[in-house]
């Protein structure tokens with residue numbers, strides 16, 4: 001498993017696999033060919049189908065500002081290795097210098113086809129949750145101490161920065177109104193939901209409103225191109241911060257404890273990233289929102305001072321009830337169903353942690369088993385349900401009466 005610095009990435013939305021990953025890969029390639037005068041990019045699979053809505057072409061052009069850039073959306077070629085594939089070529093005076101095939105594998109991480117060099121090194125020797133659990137029990141340490149042991153104490157400085165950025169995104173989202181960019185013309189709702197909770201005395205309704213408003217705030221920032229943290233992706237970036245902020249505001253948990261909980265959530269996300277996928281294009285929304293919900297549930301359980309078994313239970317319950325969740329963003333924007341889905345998953349994460357308190361400690365389904373199941377389910381999902389905007393809500397919506405009206409605008 002790689003460093004948590006490869007999981008939590010601070011950057012601009014709206015998509016980690018469609019904007020952050022291509023941006024990072026393009027930057028690396030550009031720096032290899034300082035004498036190039038032209039770059040050609042061919043986008044395939046999900047990048048070609050939803051790249052416009054996810055701003056893939058925009059971010060590549062921005063990264064290559066000052067150069068001649070040609071971008072092709074290839075809607076026909078099948079992607080056999082990964083659905084988020086693109087080729088980038090450098091030219092000098094019309095002579096081809098080199099071409100890389102890139103796989104944007106989710107959460108802003110990418111792989112270069114045929115590259116022997118490991119760009120992002122593995123630093124955790126343990127491969128799954130069971131191995132980690134055995135290790136920390138033997139050493140009598142908790143998950144946060146385990147992260148510090150493997151990564152060094154500097155990881156705490158990084159996680160503090162992550163938490164600061166998450167809080168800023170929530171605060172900005174709660175105070176900003178207006179329309180989210182894109183032809184759906186969605187109004188921002190976070191502020192309204194937050195203000196609405198002030199009218200309710202009932203703790204349950206207040207909890208629902210608060211968690212939702214925090215999740216909306218971050219997700220709306222993401223959809224508007226604001227600065228957020230991938231947790232584990234941009235599309236699912238609202239869930240973990242919402243639960244942590246709620247714990248801070250309502251349970252008066254300290255920032256120091258929250259930073260430790262971020263390490264716990266990071267390990268859960270890393271287990272999924274290493275053994276399955278966090279890419280909606282590869283395994284559907286269960287891989288993005290399902291993983292984020294597990295991370296948030298595990299972090300919440302840690303903050304409720306539950307032990308490692310119950311942390312695992314919380315993460316497992318959260319993932320189990322997202323199995324099969326499809327990815328079908330309307331017009332390819334990370335807006336519908338994404339924003340609302342973050343709010344629902346934030347509530348579900350909190351409930352999963354609460355539920356784990358009442359469950360038997362030793363469960364029949366382990367976290368590793370549900371992760372394996374999620375991966376297999378994702379591979380079995382029809383490709384229309386994996387970030388193509390050609391299935392589900394995206395398809396149905398575009399056929400209804402609003403479609404023609406919006407397309408004309």
Ligand code: SF4
Nearest residue numbers: 235280285288327338
């Ligand atoms: S539906 Fe889920 S996986 Fe797909 S773009 Fe939205 S948040 Fe990401």
